[in-house]
Amino acid sequence: MGGVGEQGEGPAPLGAPLPTFRWEQIRQHNLPGDKWLVIERRVYDISRWAQRHPGGSRLIGHYGAEDATDAFRAFHQDLSFVRKFLQPLLIGELAPEEPSQDGPQDAQCWCLQHDLGHTSVFRKSQWNHVAQQFVMGQLKGFSAHWWNFRHFQHHAKPNIFHKDPDVTVAPVFLLGESSVEYGKKKLRYLPYHRQHLYFFLIGPPLLTLVNFEVENLAYMLVCMQWTDLLWAASFYSRFFLCYAPFYGLPGALLLFVAVRVLESHWFVWITQMNHIPKEIGHEKHRDWASSQLAATCNVEPSLFIDWFSGHLNFQIEHHLFPTMPRHNYRRVAPLVKALCAKHGLNYEVKPFLTALVDIIGSLKKSGDVWLEAYLHQ
Structure with missing residues (x-):
């Protein structure tokens, strides 16, 4: 339940099993320089990349420590293209027993x-x-x-x-x-x-x-x-x-x-x-x-x-x-x-x-x- 994603040190290695996280862990990462979010049950560390988000860092930051799946689909038309930018930010996924959305x-x-x-x-x-x-x-x-x-x-x-x-x-x-x-x-x-x-x-x-x-x-x-x-x-x-x-x-x-x-x-x-x-x-x-x-x-x-x-x-x-x-x-x-x-x-x-x-x-x-x-x- 930890590994590289728990500390937000970088993306998970290619081919390696993805670390899993619970919502209580994800909720801890909603600070100005430390933001995670969840899209389609995958956990992304957007801490450094948020400033380069085409829609603005504040917009994506509003979904810090939340499930942003619906907003992701609503605002982006070519989802396959956008997922290429998400891949380097991937650090893990939701634990199987966790609901897709917190709360x-x-x-x-x-x-x-x-x-x-x-x-x-x-x-x-x-x-x-x-x-x-x-x-x-x-x-x-x-x-x-x-x-x-x-x-x-x-x-x-x-x-x-x-x-x-x-x-x-x-x-x-x-x-x-x-x-x-x-x-x-x-x-x-x-x-x-x-x-x-x-x-x-x-x-x-x-x-x-x-x-x-x-x-x-x-x-x-x-x-x-x-x-x-x-x-x-x-x-x-x-x-x-x-x-x-x-x-x-x-x-x-x-x-x-x-x-x-x-x-x-x-x-x-x-x-x-x-x-x-x-x-x-x-x-x-x-x-x-x-x-x-x-x-x-x-x-x-x-x-x-x-x-x-x-x-x-x-x-x-x-x-x-x-x-x-x-x-x-x-x-x-x-x-x-x-x-x-x-x-x-x-x-x-x-x-x-x-x-x-x-x-x-x-x-x-x-x-x-x-x-x-x-x-x-």
Whole structure:
């Protein structure tokens, strides 16, 4: 039960029997410079390689000491190609008597995951990286690497504090479990029981205009993404060269702000109606299907809503199959819904306006929970 893998000294020799590990041993290796994970019942030491992970070290690090099989299959299309990179990192395998995933097992979700594997045949291809850089950089002024850095984490660990950047928004807003924590600690940086009101002032209007702009620029500079920086520079050069001659520099700046504010409103309402009203908290170490269903819901489809939301009203499918082209969500949704019904799992679908109102209701509920804990704990 030990050998070379127990100390993380290197891969197991070719042809030699693989050391076996129990989950209690694997759990010890979830430190910044010492990370193991399990994929398809094989144990890998990613401690040194994580920094070279194409999806980012933080993304793969979120699965430290966990079974990453479902995330591995969801994010990588050519599994045979990716397994070649895993082979040098192999140090052992799970002991035969150990379950594939650590912690309590939900038999219904394991059955669902098996069935969903067959549903995923609808997944075809993903954008070419250069095309993504062009769209994000030249057309939007953002870094493709920065966006992937954020968005992959959100998909891998949705609604998990410190792993999903979309919900790690304290101390500006308190969501889910953070409300009780701040209340018990008597922390009051803002009037959180009024956050459902000041959300309209600093949430939808400023996310893209301020938060994304600053975070995007900082990421490109700190991570030295010079290609992305050039793409972003081309966007701003084109924008101001096109509009400054007509409106002057102040007018062009005003137009830029107006466009970003409108874009920010759309982005916040469309993306958060599927997430903020759902469960938000610390790591529960759930399996892939359970974590996605607990953190997402769908919005009733229509030709207008499908178009207006960019098919993100099918958020459950979007999370279960993160590389599936969006136009296929409508086709696969009835199959996923039927599978959830078959296995007794909740598949939540809301009317569009209800989903929007639920964002405010969830913020108010979290604020009230904070106030109760702040006054009485």
